[in-house]
Amino acid sequence: MRSLLLIRHGQASFRAADYDRLSEIGEEQSRRLGAWLSACGEVPDLVAIGPRQRHLRTAEECLHATGVDRPLLKLDGLDEVDHEELLARFRPDLADHDALRAELKQSSDPHQAFQRLFASAVARWVSSEHDADYTTTWAQFRHHVLQALQTLAQRDSKTIWAFTSGGPIAVIANDILEAPIAKTFTLSWSLVNTSLTKLRLGKQGPSLITYNAWPHLERSEDQHLVTLR
Numbered sequence: 423m424r425s426l427l428l429i430r431h432g433q434a435s436f437r438a439a440d441y442d443r444l445s446e447i448g449e450e451q452s453r454r455l456g457a458w459l460s461a462c463g464e465v466p467d468l469v470a471i472g473p474r475q476r477h478l479r480t481a482e483e484c485l486h487a488t489g490v491d492r493p494l495l496k497l498d499g500l501d502e503v504d505h506e507e508l509l510a511r512f513r514p515d516l517a518d519h520d521a522l523r524a525e526l527k528q529s530s531d532p533h534q535a536f537q538r539l540f541a542s543a544v545a546r547w548v549s550s551e552h553d554a555d556y557t558t559t560w561a562q563f564r565h566h567v568l569q570a571l572q573t574l575a576q577r578d579s580k581t582i583w584a585f586t587s588g589g590p591i592a593v594i595a596n597d598i599l600e601a602p603i604a605k606t607f608t609l610s611w612s613l614v615n616t617s618l619t620k621l622r623l624g625k626q627g628p629s630l631i632t633y634n635a636w637p638h639l640e641r642s643e644d645q646h647l648v649t650l651r
Contacts, residue, residue, distance in 0.1 A: 424623040425631075426574055426582045427466075428591050429455070431476040433615045433649045442475045444483075451639065451647050452480045452614040456487025458638035465490060467579035470570075472500035472586045480616065481585040492529060498565070499570025502587030503547075505540060511555045512543035533651060537611070542605050562602070567593040575623050588613040595619065598630045614639070615649045616628075 432448030434441050444452070469485065469492045471477045481494060510517035515526055516539070529535035546552060553559045558566075567590045574582055592610035596603065598621070613634050620631040637648045 424580050424582075426571075426584060426621040426623055426628065427464075428619040428621065429585045429596065430588055430591060430615055430617050430619075431472075431474070431480040431485070431585060431612050432478050433651070435452040444476055444479045447647060447649060448476070448480070448615060449483055451649075452483035453487045454638045454644070454647065455616045456484035459484070460488040460490075464488075464581065466492060466581045466583040468492070468495060468499050468574075468577055468582045470500060470574060470582065470584040472502065472590070473498055474501065474587070477585045477587070481523060481583075484585075484616075487622075497570045497573060497584075499566040499568075499573070500584060500586040500590050501566075503544070503589045504558065505543075507557060508543040508547050509539060511552065512546050513539065527537070529583060536651070541607070541611070548604060548607065557600065563589070564593050564606075568597060571597075571628065591619050594621070594628075595630060595633055598628055609633075611650075613650070615651075 431444070432451040433445045434448060436444045451522060463569075465488075469481060469490075471481050471494050473496055478494070485492065509522065516522045525539075526532040526535050546609050548560045550560055570590070571594050572583060588610040589607070589646065591613060592606050595609050596606040601609075616636065616637045616638070618635045618637075619633050619634075621628045622631050636648065639645075
């Protein structure tokens with residue numbers, strides 16, 4: 423069986439000036455994942471990454487823990503949505519990073535406050551009613567993700583690991599399940615950092631085997647490592 427393991431990046435630095443950097447928890451999540459994969463005997467023939475630093479760093483930490491050394495195939499189609507642009511188009515008053523931080527500080531739960539803002543910003547984007555406002559439209563983003571999936575599926579590799587983000591994982595799962603396209607991102611909100619989504623790559627196309635699994639973080643003492651952003 424040929425397989426593709428979609429791996430969401432480790433926790434990023436949510437309230438830091440540079441979001442695209444793993445937090446200490448994100449680094450630990452990535453190492454735990456590598457140790458678990460190593461114990462399971464999984465060895466990839468091909469490793470792909472998205473273009474973000476958080477994708478690269480998650481891959482580096484995970485692969486180091488597994489003792490696997492592979493060249494990394496970078497695919498732009500594994501990139502995440504541009505959350506800064508989406509928020510700026512939805513709320514122009516929050517386009518500045520400091521303005522967004524000030525807005526979130528007013529909430530007793532900044533993570534939930536950000537999630538509400540982001541969900542509304544994504545809904546505006548996915549509606550396709552404001553395509554002229556965006557550098558990359560929702561239709562273009564989805565197309566690029568599915569192109570990346572096709573690129574990986576066509577490679578002569580039995581076991582593939584792809585380090586990416588919640589958006590691409592949700593797009594791929596939504597497409598395989600033939601779910602309503604407008605509901606794509608409802609699949610992404612619950613994705614845990616460094617979670618595993620496994621696909622079987624068959625002659626009839628990819629099929630979904632597991633979605634959003636985190637066996638490497640399931641011990642009770644590891645619950646603080648189960649994060650969503």
